[in-house]
Amino acid sequence: MKLHFTRKALDTLPLPAPGVGRAEYQDDEIKGLVLRINEVGEKTFSAVRWSKANQKTIRVTLGPYPDVSIEKARKRAREVNEMIAAGTDPTEERRRMRSELTLDQLFEIYLDRWARQRKKTAREDERDYANHLAPRFGNKRLSEIRRPDISRLHSEIGKEQPRTANKILALLSTVFGRAIEWGYADANPIHGLKRYPEKKRDRFLQRDELPRFFDALATLPNPTARDFFLMCLFTGARRSNVLAMRWEEIAFDQAMWRIPETKNGTPQFVVLHRAAVDLLRQRRKAADSPWVFPSTTSKSGHLVEPKKAWALVLKNAQLTDVRIHDLRRTLGSYQAITGASLAVIGKSLNHKSVQATQIYARLDIDPIRDSVQRAVDGILSYARVAPDAPS
Known part of the structure; x- marks a missing residue:
């Protein structure tokens, strides 16, 4: 029986008559796409076509409905049709691919x-x-x-x-x-399992915590890790990007850092506060690596995960529940505190959303630079003692 496959149509199909076993319906949109329903109401998509090359009818199970949606079933049926037209037997190919797979x-x-x-x-x-x-x-x-x-x-x-x-x-x-x-599996066993509700993290360094944080940084024995933490705070860039920062990406005369590729898959221009520029100039004097934060032990050649240094900072600063990523959130929070708009904050932190991107595209770099300058100035104002100059 031919039928235009829609959710309403498939959800309301009658059960086969007793003794019949199962009924089969043909989609009127994709040739060869069929749906079988058995006596207990289980519904399964298949692609059924005559193979001229193999001189037989080939049936390929596409998966159970609704685990496999109508759209996915049609897409897979098209693929099966193409394989059969090319002389390939999808069932033999699937048996080979799925053999003994763990x-x-x-x-x-x-x-x-x-x-x-x-x-x-x-x-x-x-x-x-x-x-x-x-x-x-x-x-x-x-x-x-x-x-x-x-x-x-x-x-x-x-x-x-x-x-x-x-x-x-x-x-x-x-x-x-x-x-x-x-073609290794017919259904996704995770389908229908409910996730736990998650509360978005909003932790950032508070005003009374910043002096202790800077004091702890000033006494950190690892200057590379110390400078890395400061750069995360001053730029608000993602940790992975700061870890992989290269000297060739820094434009000192423009106080800009160009990240070639971010988490969003696009390049990002990061404005550099004068404190960040000063830090980079100090590190550049003794640099003998293309990486701003090099490492002699990691395979990448740059700092990878300064967990011990971060733990020491938190211990000496008497801070709890603070992650390195919270330094990024700290900059954004102080941008908001100092009056920056959400659009400016989103642009400076390279957030990505459909609506916000339309606004970001029209922003000039100047308000972003002003916002970062004010935010870092505000953060630094809470330091009892400025961090030692990077070595």
């Missing part, structure tokens, strides 16, 4: 084929997978990974770390999403 094997494919090429957070994915998913599911075949088991893991992590639990769930969902796209 989650560990799938994750390696995901890293090589997707994450390492397209995601800046690929290393975070690897770490999160190793810490949370590999011990529980790594050796399991994809068909053995069930929604209740995933929900149980999500609950276990969420008792202490709800944001981490959501992050792990999102990672596993992405991996299975790619698996479905590549």
Whole structure:
């Protein structure tokens, strides 16, 4: 029976008559796309086409509805049609690809084929997978990974770390999403699982905390880490960008720093407060590396993760619940305190949204520079003693 596939139409399909077993409906938009419904109401998409090259009818299961949406089913049916027209048997190809695949094997494919090429957070994915998913599911075949088991893991992590639990769930969902796209799986077992509600973090250094913070920085034995923390605060740039800062990106005469590529996938021009320029000039005098914050121990050649230095700063400053990323939020907060508009703050911190971007595109650099200058001046005014000059 032909039918125009819509959610309303598929959701209201009658059950097959007793003894019939199942009924099959043909989409009137994509040739070969069918939906089967059995006696208990389970609905499954398939692509069914005659293969001239193989001289047989080929049926490819596309996945259960509604886990697989109508739009995705149509897209996959088109792909199957193209493969059959080219003389390829998708069922044989799928059997070959899915043979004995474990989650560990799938994750390696995901890293090589997707994450390492397209995601800046690929290393975070690897770490999160190793810490949370590999011990529980790594050796399991994809068909053995069930929604209740995933929900149980999500609950276990969420008792202490709800944001981490959501992050792990999102990672596993992405991996299975790619698996479905590549033909390794038919359905995403994460579909329908609810995330924990998350409260957006709003921590920044308060006025009474800034003097202690600067005092702690002044006594920090690692000058590279100290300068890195200061640069994070003075620029409001993301930690990863400051860590990878190169001398060739700094325009001293314009007091500007051009980040070639940010988290948003676009370059960013960062205005530099005079305190940031002074810090950079001091470091430039003794520089023998293309990196502003070099490291002799990291593979990258630059500072990677100064956790111990940050922990020492927090201890000496008697601060709790402060992260390096909160330095970025501190600059934005003091921009707001000193009267900057949300558009100016968003532009200076390279925030990205559809509506805000239209406003940012019309902004001149001068109000952004003025805002950063006022904000850093305000921050520095709370330092009892200015930090020692960088060495």
